[in-house]
Amino acid sequence: NEFVKHSVVIVGYGGMGSYHAKLIKDNGRLAVVGTYDTDARRGEASEKEGYPAYPSYDAVLNDPAVETILIATPNDVHKELAVRAFAAGKHVICEKPVTMSVEDFKEMTAAAERANRVLMVHQNRRWDEDFLIIKQMYEQKTIGELFQIESRVHGANGIPGDWRHLEVHGGGMLLDWGVHLLDQLVFMVDSKITSVSSRLSFILGDDVDDGFEALLQFENGLSARVEVGTTNFITLPRWYVKGTEGTGMIEDWSMVGRIVTRNREVEHVEPKPIQAGVGLTKTMAPPSESATLTGALPEPFRQPSSFYDNYVSVLEGTGNPIVKNDEVLRVLNLIEAIFRSARGGETVKNFDFY
Numbered sequence: 097n098e099f100v101k102h103s104v105v106i107v108g109y110g111g112m113g114s115y116h117a118k119l120i121k122d123n124g125r126l127a128v129v130g131t132y133d134t135d136a137r138r139g140e141a142s143e144k145e146g147y148p149a150y151p152s153y154d155a156v157l158n159d160p161a162v163e164t165i166l167i168a169t170p171n172d173v174h175k176e177l178a179v180r181a182f183a184a185g186k187h188v189i190c191e192k193p194v195t196m197s198v199e200d201f202k203e204m205t206a207a208a209e210r211a212n213r214v215l216m217v218h219q220n221r222r223w224d225e226d227f228l229i230i231k232q233m234y235e236q237k238t239i240g241e242l243f244q245i246e247s248r249v250h251g252a253n254g255i256p257g258d259w260r261h262l263e264v265h266g267g268g269m270l271l272d273w274g275v276h277l278l279d280q281l282v283f284m285v286d287s288k289i290t291s292v293s294s295r296l297s298f299i300l301g302d303d304v305d306d307g308f309e310a311l312l313q314f315e316n317g318l319s320a321r322v323e324v325g326t327t328n329f330i331t332l333p334r335w336y337v338k339g340t341e342g343t344g345m346i347e348d349w350s351m352v353g354r355i356v357t358r359n360r361e362v363e364h365v366e367p368k369p370i371q372a373g374v375g376l377t378k379t380m381a382p383p384s385e386s387a388t389l390t391g392a393l394p395e396p397f398r399q400p401s402s403f404y405d406n407y408v409s410v411l412e413g414t415g416n417p418i419v420k421n422d423e424v425l426r427v428l429n430l431i432e433a434i435f436r437s438a439r440g441g442e443t444v445k446n447f448d449f450y
């Protein structure tokens with residue numbers, strides 16, 4: 097390999113940390129040179145995979161061979177670990193949600209700037225194919241101008257049985273899945289959010305939300321409903337979007353979906369009333385077969401590079417980050433507005449953060 101490999105130490109070698117190690121193995125420009133986890137059993141698991149386990153975080157910070165620290169611990173310790181990494185002259189890749197508050201994130205970016213080091217947040221779902229199909233529809237106006245987007249993930253397993261249950265560790269579904277769905281929207285829609293109204297759910301009796309619903313209004317007329325549920329034994333589609341010319345739907349992660357558009361070739365025919373329930377309706381009668389066209393989902397928008405390749409280009413000063421810190425900040429502000437709206441039972445309209 098003619099390129100220098102950039103060294104990475106994974107801090108927090110749990111579910112996601114070990115997944116990063118697998119993904120980075122396939123990337124020619126980064127190399128995992130070790131891990132650190134407060135749980136010794138995770139250190140052993142790491143050594144079994146061939147990644148030496150550092151005995152302490154200080155040992156990682158003091159090792160001049162370490163260029164980047166990848167933080168994949170529970171959410172409450174991201175900030176402290178990152179600030180110490182910058183002070184030691186390391187670059188940081190941080191898992192989402194980068195921090196639990198706007199204030200903490202500002203402290204983190206200030207520390208990165210002071211040290212002139214890179215901070216990039218792993219908002220990996222910007223690379224999800226389902227999202228990239230919707231982004232393509234939004235940009236190419238495949239079903240006309242999109243004016244309503246419903247983005248949801250539904251599960252029936254409750255909150256996984258670990259730190260995600262606990263407020264002190266930054267648990268709850270708004271910070272966990274919510275941050276992904278909101279990040280996708282903020283990345284895709286280049287317009288200010290003018291109002292937010294939301295509800296958190298506490299069906300499982302945890303001290304954190306087991307799901308939420310948020311309604312967002314954008315200045316350009318688009319409205320979005322973002323929903324996460326962990327008690328949905330019947331799931332609604334991952335995406336349901338409406339445009340001025342039609343409707344689109346993506347069912348699930350396997351990209352089952354379709355778009356249905358108005359057939360411009362056919363003259364409008366008044367629908368015939370149908371029997372619906374115990375009544376008659378013209379309004380809800382299905383359009384005649386010739387009045388609409390059913391098509392396949394468009395090809396997804398192509399991200400210019402993978403997350404890791406993009407990180408390397410930022411490190412080497414040859415590229416701009418796909419996940420920008422000002423976007424991450426907007427999402428954290430939005431999350432705080434969603435919490436405010438849910439707790440106060442009101443619509444939040446004062447956005448001084450865009």
Ligand code: NAD
Nearest residue numbers: 108109110111112113133134135138168169171191192193
């Ligand atoms: P996990 O519980 O499986 O792993 C966390 C690990 O961190 C554990 O092994 C724990 O012992 C270790 N740890 C705790 N405190 C530590 C400290 N101070 N120093 C070093 N190690 C410490 O959790 P997870 O599911 O892997 O989640 C970790 C992070 O990754 C979270 O921020 C989560 O939101 C994020 N995550 C992201 C994605 C994604 O798709 N981007 C998916 C899952 C999790």
